[in-house]
Structure formats: structure tokens, C-alpha cells
Amino acid sequence: MSFKMVADHAVWPLENDAIFGLAAKAKEAIEKYGKDNVIDSTLGALVDDDGNLICLETVYSELKSLPNADIAAYAQVAGQPDFLEAVQDACFKGYKPDAYIKAVATPGGTGSVRHAIWNYTNPGDSILVCDWFWGPYVTISEEFGRTVTNYELFNDKGEFNIISFKEKFEELLKKQKRLVTIINTPANNPTGYSLSDEEWDEVLNIAKENAKDPENKIIIVVDSAYIDYAGIGNERRKFFTKFSHLPENIFVMVAYSMSKGYTMYGMRSGAAIGISSSEDVANEFYYSAMHANRANWSNGTRAAMSVMTNIAKDPAKTKAYEDEVNSTKTMLRKRADAFVEGAKEAGLEILPYRDGFFVSIPCSNAKKASEELIKENLFVVALKKGLRFAVCAVSEEKCRVSPAKIKRVLDNLK
Ligand SMILES: Cc1ncc(COP(=O)(O)O)c(C=O)c1O
Structure with a gap:
């Protein structure tokens, strides 16, 4: 050495x-x-x-028209309040789950994935992702002394391999009693696969079945980095409504990114959006993620938040x-x-x-x-x-x- x-x-x-x-x-x-x-x-x-x-063009003309002070000033630790509203609309677009929902601004989807892994796993835990996955899931997990377990994304028919998912999901949950699984859909990086609504039902049925044990804590992270380039219209957002009225020991977090949808890769903006049937669980998420913001990057990129908010407030824009x-x-x-x-x-x-x-x-x-x-x-x-x-x-x-x-x-x- x-x-x-x-x-x-x-x-x-x-x-x-x-x-x-x-x-x-x-x-x-x-x-x-x-x-x-x-x-x-x-x-x-x-x-x-x-x-x-x-x-x-719409994004960068908005950015360049912002007053200097709106670019220079610190943002609030959790994110600007109007952005935290706008980002939920940008994410769900009419398919908002009927649940308690809280958002916290993060520097890109990466920041949300980081919060999910750190705030919802214990030291030594393994997180579950498919075998065709985005490398930083491992980098982030390693950084925090966590590991990554893979299930097979595809079965022989080229469909979502629900059997492999169930096997690994239950194996880890039995051992850890809490499990973070990150599902990168729609438009998985690197395959371009999107779970169908029926495949989402199967995933949620497995989660609900396992949630019957009140000791189990199930955290489903939806990495939606590419959602704006998926399907026709908003059809690939329909699955969000399935996160309504879930048992309170199933917590869903969307890792929302402005990098691709707003072509703002380097502006580092996005949000962690927590969804729960329990107001307490949603609030706990909010304060825990806000604390993590303060501890890591203090606050997010204010100008990027303003771009989204200003575009959202003006129907022509x-x-x-x-x-x-x-x-x-x-x-x-x-x-x-x-x-x-x-x-x-x-x-x-x-x-x-x-x-x-x-x-x-x-x-x-x-x-x-x-x-x-x-x-x-x-x-x-x-x-x-x-x-x-x-x-x-x-x-x-x-x-x-x-x-x-x-x-x-x-x-x-x-
Ligand atoms: C699968 C996946 N998740 C999340 C991200 C997060 O990107 P960002 O932190 O720029 O929002 C990316 C970007 O490449 C990605 O490919």
C-alpha cells in the first residue's frame, strides 16, 4: 500500500x-x-x-432576463416556495397522486438519489436496482458504506422481470427490514426501457404484500431523469396516480431532474419529491431532506428554480x-x-x-x-x-x- x-x-x-x-x-x-x-x-x-x-431557447432567454439579484442571492435551504409548487406540477402534469406530497430542491436528480440512499438506509444496507443501471447509484452507495444488489431487468420475453425483482426484493427486505429500491423509469438509462402501467401494478402489489408486515419499511425511488422524453403527451406519467393511498410503510420518492427536460445539465437543479399516505411521514421526509441539503450543499441553484417558476407562471411561456x-x-x-x-x-x-x-x-x-x-x-x-x-x-x-x-x-x- x-x-x-x-x-x-x-x-x-x-x-x-x-x-x-x-x-x-x-x-x-x-x-x-x-x-x-x-x-x-x-x-x-x-x-x-x-x-x-x-x-x-425558452429556458435560456428566461435565464438571461433574470435580474442579477435573482441569480446571485442564496435560495432557501429547502428551495424557493414557488419552485416547490411548480416542480410538482412539472413532474406529475395532471397525474398527481392523492397523498401527502412534499418537495425539496436538490442539485439535479443526483442530489435526490443521494438523499434517498443516505436518509433511508442503515450502514451496510444494500439498495436494489436492476442489472442495467446508472453507475452513480453504486458510487453514491459506496460513498456511504452501502452496497447495491441487482435483479435482472428483463425476462426471456424482453419484459420487466418481475420474478427476479420479487426474489431480490423479498430477500433484502427479510434481512434488512427496510429497503430502498430505485426504479429508473420511464426511459431507463442505459436501455430506454419504460415500465408499463401493468408492470407498475405488479411492482406495487409486491410492495403492498410485503407492507402487511408492519416492521417492514419500503422505499420506492422513481428516478425520472428522462421523463420529458418518454411516450406521447403525458401518457408515461399515468403511473404516478398509483401512488395514492399506499400503506404508510411504503414511501415513494421521485428523483426529479431539470437537466434533460430543461437542458440545464450544468445548472444543477431538480427536486426530491416525497409521496406518502401519512402526513407525518411526508413531513419527516421534508425536514430530513432539508437537513441533508444544509449539510451538503447548503442550498440549490436559485436561477434555475426561477427559470422553471417563471415559465410555469406564464401560459405563453x-x-x-x-x-x-x-x-x-x-x-x-x-x-x-x-x-x-x-x-x-x-x-x-x-x-x-x-x-x-x-x-x-x-x-x-x-x-x-x-x-x-x-x-x-x-x-x-x-x-x-x-x-x-x-x-x-x-x-x-x-x-x-x-x-x-x-x-x-x-x-x-x-
Ligand atoms: C439515470 C439517471 N438518473 C439521474 C440522473 C441525474 O442527473 P442530474 O443530477 O444531472 O439531474 C442521470 C443523469 O445522467 C441519469 O442518467
Whole structure:
């Protein structure tokens, strides 16, 4: 062991973020070979067909019109009161559960996931997520001395694997008597899968069955980071009403993010939204999350909160913003359709895609495949169980031709 100054719990591998590293390599290739000759499908951000980051005009004209003091001032620790109202409307859009609901502003969805893991698990607990998951769930859990247990996301038919979910859910709950499970839907990162309303019923039935033991504490975190790019209209929000009148030992928390829906990735804003049939449980959530805010980042990004609130208060601005999001959503849908069709034509196996920024390709040698694809100037993220292709960052034309390139490389590796 080499000499260490940091305390034992803070020693981590000396490595940079793999996805950001790959994105930097893709940038270098673009400079060298020109953007037409490189496919950069690394980062989870919306990029137009010319390779420029999409920044919603309605959002940034609002931001730039804010008085300096509204940008500079501290926000309240829990978030500005009007934002805490607006964010609930932005999240539920007409499908608000009939329950006690409280919101606390956080720096992006990451902040809410952090609060869920820290505030609702005990040291050594394991949190439950599917086997196609967003890496920071592990990073955050490790940071706090928690672990992550996986269930299989898909069964043989390519549907939500409720049997695997139930098995792991009950195994952990039996041992821990409390369980945080994070379900990243709609538009899962990295697969693009969204639970159907029937699949949500199955999940909630398992939770309700286990809630009959009053000793059990069940916390369902809905990571809704990509919700604004899912389904037609608000159809992918219907499941929220299922969180009405749940037993009081089932607590639901939505990790809401402004990063994608408002293209405000770097502005760090979102909210933890707690839902309970018990007023006490909802209040307890609020004060616990507010304390955690104060202890970690003190308060959130006031300007980002004002952008959402000001757009929400003005019907014309709301309409303009929604039109912009919808046209981006349509662009994304066309790209994803092109990739899915391209995969079919090339005979490339992909995981079931429903919505959102990413499509995944299952394979056993993802790291090698990613390295080989770099040689072809196609940059795609290697995960443990496959490759993640970011349709959000690649033009429709390139989305159509990429599957054949990937198929060729995977076949050569066999
Ligand atoms: C699955 C998932 N959850 C949550 C987030 C949170 O992002 P942010 O903290 O920027 O809101 C992301 C962003 O990449 C994500 O992919």
C-alpha cells in the first residue's frame, strides 16, 4: 500500500470518469477527422445534427432576463416556495397522486438519489436496482458504506422481470427490514426501457404484500431523469396516480431532474419529491431532506428554480417551452426509430427500447468491442453487460448506419 493522506473510507481508485474520458477522445477524433467521419454516441446530452449541444431557447432567454439579484442571492435551504409548487406540477402534469406530497430542491436528480440512499438506509444496507443501471447509484452507495444488489431487468420475453425483482426484493427486505429500491423509469438509462402501467401494478402489489408486515419499511425511488422524453403527451406519467393511498410503510420518492427536460445539465437543479399516505411521514421526509441539503450543499441553484417558476407562471411561456420540448422529443424518436430499424436490418440484437436517450446492445465483450469501434471512429460506452449507444447525441442518418458497424465488429470478435 502506498502512502495515503485521505482517511480509509475516502480511498478510491485513481481513475477518471470513463464516460467523460471517452467523450474527450471522441472530441479529439472529430478535430482530426472532421465531424462527418466520427460518430460520438458517448454523453447523455441532446445534441443537434451538427454536433452542437441543444440548449432550449425558452429556458435560456428566461435565464438571461433574470435580474442579477435573482441569480446571485442564496435560495432557501429547502428551495424557493414557488419552485416547490411548480416542480410538482412539472413532474406529475395532471397525474398527481392523492397523498401527502412534499418537495425539496436538490442539485439535479443526483442530489435526490443521494438523499434517498443516505436518509433511508442503515450502514451496510444494500439498495436494489436492476442489472442495467446508472453507475452513480453504486458510487453514491459506496460513498456511504452501502452496497447495491441487482435483479435482472428483463425476462426471456424482453419484459420487466418481475420474478427476479420479487426474489431480490423479498430477500433484502427479510434481512434488512427496510429497503430502498430505485426504479429508473420511464426511459431507463442505459436501455430506454419504460415500465408499463401493468408492470407498475405488479411492482406495487409486491410492495403492498410485503407492507402487511408492519416492521417492514419500503422505499420506492422513481428516478425520472428522462421523463420529458418518454411516450406521447403525458401518457408515461399515468403511473404516478398509483401512488395514492399506499400503506404508510411504503414511501415513494421521485428523483426529479431539470437537466434533460430543461437542458440545464450544468445548472444543477431538480427536486426530491416525497409521496406518502401519512402526513407525518411526508413531513419527516421534508425536514430530513432539508437537513441533508444544509449539510451538503447548503442550498440549490436559485436561477434555475426561477427559470422553471417563471415559465410555469406564464401560459405563453409554458406553451413555447412545451412546443420546444416536443419538437426535441420528436427528433429523438426519429433517431431511435432509425437505430432500431437499422439494428433489425443488420440483425443486431438490442434490448427492448421504449423511450429516451439511449439504446443498449447486449454483449459479453463490451470493453473490447468499444475499443475496436473507436478504430472505426464510432464512440460508444462499454458497460458490464453490453454497449450503450446515445441516440440523443447522434443524427438520424448516423443512427441508421451505426447498428451495421457495431454488428460487424461484434461478429469479428466472436
Ligand atoms: C439515470 C439517471 N438518473 C439521474 C440522473 C441525474 O442527473 P442530474 O443530477 O444531472 O439531474 C442521470 C443523469 O445522467 C441519469 O442518467
